[in-house]
Amino acid sequence: MDRPDRLSRPMDAVLHLLDRQIIDRDGLFAGKVDDLELTEYDDRTLRLTALLVGPPALLPRLGGRLGGWLLDMWRELGVTRADRDAPGRIDLADVEHLGSGVTLNRPRAALVRTQGEPVAGTVRRRLGDLLGMEVRGPAGVRVRGRVIDVRVASGRPRGGRYVVARSLVVSRGRPGSLLGYDRASVSRPVVVDRVISWLHRHTGELDLADVVRIDWEARVVHATAEPGPLRAEDDRG
């Protein structure tokens, strides 16, 4: 719990933040990081702006028939509510510390709000929608693999904290991508490391500077370069 704050270092949003426990100022549990809110600006930069919580954030991420069916059930159970599909939102400014859990700087009572209208010139996105997107390289050639994580880095301009997406991790979607072996953050037991690292030997990193456009409807990332090898934490940020 007393590990250094992850948010102030470069990190992988899925590996280090998604699905973590949210803990309020008084040590009470306040849900899981069910999804993350990304804000897309006019200049196409993507910032990580909030934690999203609740079934409307979690269930779409389950994917497949199970996710669709559960989401339908969730709607039916509150069919009169217009905001039934709206996930709850916890602003990133409420986050005090990111370690093995997410500690907030306020009590959990009346913590979660709905997203509301985005600031002019920005569009609200969800990390869960970016994950699994297909990638097209130069001349529209399809890259083997899909987006499995977003690498972010933080800055502190005049007091506030912002966390901006820097690159996408692209992988062929084999099992075990959340275990940390492919990002070299875990390397033992040696046998397990060998097997999972080998499964993920094609995993690469696509700099967002090389991304021309993210087509959120067709779920395609258009880039001018192929993904390169994954960079170590010290070379990022």
Added chain:
Amino acid sequence: MKRYLQVALGILTAIGGFVDIGDLVTNAQVGARFGMSLGGVVVLGVLGICVYAEMSGRVAAVSGRATFDLVRERLGPRVGLLNLAASMAVTFLTFVAEIGGVALALELVSSVSEVLLVPFVGGLVWVILWRAKFSPMENTLGLAGLALVVFAVALWQLGPDWGALGHQLATADKPAGEAWTTYAYYAVALFGAAMTPYEVFFFSSGGVEERWTAKDLGVMRANVFIGFPLGGALSLAIAGCAALVLQPAGVTVDALGQVGLPVAVALGKVGVAVAVIGFVAATFGAACETGLGVGYSIAQYFGWQWGKFVKADRAAPFHAVLLLSSLAAVGVLLTSVDPIVVTELSVVFSALALPLTYFPILVVANDPDYLGEHTNDRLANLLGVFYLVVLSFLSAAALPLLVITKMGQ
């Protein structure tokens, strides 16, 4: 001085809390049919639960994260949910077996039908889960469970040929009349009884309940590496008693009373009285642990407030799960299903489900992001990988053996 008392208390409750209905029934069944020839499996299983519990206890102490936090974080929400469903099905089955076990033990002394006692037992378990504080609950039931030491005394009083028992244990000498498949089936069952998944859910969540930090790692290890093996020795004593008294008489164990029979032969009425107290305490303690295990795991997956370190009204969804699962367990037992059969199924399905939670914990125990300097050392990883192989193998073998042997007939 206070610290030594605390360590001693922890070890004693670990011993008393180790044995549950699965250990009682499976060890007596195996002892009565195979003598001590499967004792090596108990040793293997006990070392396995030590390795597994030490890793998850360390993760809980250093990072504050319990088992199903890690399952969701490391496997993702989809695979994590399927994992939760499978693990909870097995833990719920064990919960049913434990409540049934308490009722069977009370039936022994009251001669009231077990089915009539079930609602009363289920209600009492729920009241304790709702009202009792964590440490007094764990300590009282763990200490009362020490009454099962009567099996070790009985074994000694029966005056066995220790050399012959040891020889059976060391050589894994299968009785000539038994098929290899049946022998293998009971090996899997015995392993599942020794290394039940709920023990680890409960142990790691209990670490968070008692607010362990890295400073408590020494106490935690003492509990695990002294308490669990001594608890395992009680399991072996139960098997040994059955091997000495029931096997020569050709008795096959299908009732709880038969488990206590060797104690009656060795120590008479007083011995039986102590054994029944042990049965009630061990199964009641395990009923509380499995009941909490169900609530802990579901709450951890969804991020709800869980645990008895907060007032019940601050963890309402968690307590709702405890209430509903207690009601459901009573409901299952009211169909008059035989708790012994439920127990037999629960230990085999435990073996089947073990790798689901074992693997993520092995990975996180190596992740410096969670554990800093407290990641696995070489020995922990050597044993960790060894048990990963053993668990995967037994998990794959469990269902085929269940079907082939028709539950060990």
